[in-house]
Amino acid sequence: MAKPRSACLLDSSVLINFLAVDRVDLLASHPEYHFLITPHVRAEITEHYPAQEQRLLSALSAGALEGTRVESMEELLLFAQFVADGFGAGESAAIAAAIHRKLPLAIQDHAARKRAVRHASGLSILTTEDIIVAQIHAAALTLEAADAIKAAWETFHRFRIKAKSFRDLL
DSSP states (O other): OOOOOEEEEEOHHHHHHHHHTTOTHHHHTOSSEEEEEOHHHHHHHHHHOGGGHHHHHHHHHHTSSEEOOOOSHHHHHHHHHHHHTTOOHHHHHHHHHHHHHTOOEEOOOHHHHHHHHHHSTTOOEEOHHHHHHHHHHTTSSOHHHHHHHHHHHHHHSOOOOSSSSGGGGO
């Protein structure tokens, strides 16, 4: 029997990377986590990446991603604090929920990651690269396919990974 997967809050910075190359399946099949998004993250995708909106809606309706709301007083206070510090609503909601619920956070933005970890030193952070590497380790993605995704990100979507190949991250 498969081990149940833990919840992980997903920021739009990681989500858009997978939406852009139509590979939300890599999030849906992650070996360790199932990913939650807040309405704030959903709104950022809708507002700033309208071409990806249908993929997001399909992922949500198929259960590949799960919606969650920032509702508790503690989460709302953290959310307000991060927004006041200049972070976007999506980042702020994902960070606040992850910190309050003591769940991992998938986020790409370096400044936001630093701020989140400074606020909650034990916070577990995942990046786009971590998700791809986990899929390679789980044999759900070949190294060649991962590098093809990396090339598509760099060529068509302005997302760069410092490593020349995912082989360097294994």
